Amino acid sequence: MECDQKTLRHLRYPEIFALGDVAGVPKGKTAASVKWQVPVVEDHLIAAIEGKEGTATYDGYTSCPLITRVGRAMLVEFDYNNNLVPSFPGAIAPLEELWISWLMKEVALKATYNAMLRGKA
Numbered sequence: 001m002e003c004d005q006k007t008l009r010h011l012r013y014p015e016i017f018a019l020g021d022v023a024g025v026p027k028g029k030t031a032a033s034v035k036w037q038v039p040v041v042e043d044h045l046i047a048a049i050e051g052k053e054g055t056a057t058y059d060g061y062t063s064c065p066l067i068t069r070v071g072r073a074m075l076v077e078f079d080y081n082n083n084l085v086p087s088f089p090g091a092i093a094p095l096e097e098l099w100i101s102w103l104m105k106e107v108a109l110k111a112t113y114n115a116m117l118r119g120k121a
C-alpha cells in the first residue's frame with residue numbers, strides 16, 4: 001500500500017494508514033517493525049479523530065535476529081538510513097555473534113511476539 005514513509009498515511013486517501021508487511025516502505029518488513037509502527041499510526045488516528053495533525057514518525061526501524069550457528073546469533077537493528085539502532089546498547093553488540101542474542105531469538109522474542117498478538121506488548 002502506497003504510504004508516506006514517516007507517517008504511514010496513504011498518499012491519496014488520508015484517512016487510511018498502513019501497518020506491517022503491506023506498508024509500502026523500503027524497510028520494515030518484520031514483526032519488530034510493526035511494534036514501532038503501531039504507536040505512530042495510533043498517534044495520527046487519534047489526532048485525526050480530534051481534528052488535529054499527529055506528530056509521531058516512523059524511522060524505518062527493523063530488526064533481524066540472525067542465527068549464525070547453534071548457540072550464537074546477531075541481533076541487527078537498523079533504520080531507513082541503515083543506522084544501527086540497538087535496543088540494548090552496551091549489552092548486545094549488533095555486529096557480534098553472541099550467546100545472549102541467540103537466547104533473545106530463541107526464548108525472549110517468541111514471548112514478545114505472542115504478547116504483541118494479544119495487544120500486550
Ligand SMILES: Cc1cc2nc3c(=O)[nH]c(=O)nc-3n(C[C@H](O)[C@H](O)[C@H](O)COP(=O)(O)OP(=O)(O)OC[C@H]3O[C@@H](n4cnc5c(N)ncnc54)[C@H](O)[C@@H]3O)c2cc1C
Nearest residue numbers: 019020021022023028029030031032033034063064065109
Ligand atoms: C521465515 C520468516 C521468519 C521471520 N522472522 C522474523 C523475526 O524473527 N522477527 C520479526 O520481527 N519478523 C520476522 N519475520 C517477518 C514477520 O513474520 C512479518 O513481518 C510479520 O508477520 C508481518 O505481519 P503482518 O500482520 O503485516 O502480515 P502477516 O503476518 O502476513 O498477516 C497477514 C494476514 O492476512 C491474511 N490474509 C491475506 N490475504 C487475506 C485476505 N484476502 N483475506 C483475509 N485475510 C488475508 C494472511 O493469511 C495473514 O494471516 C519473519 C518472516 C518470515 C517469512
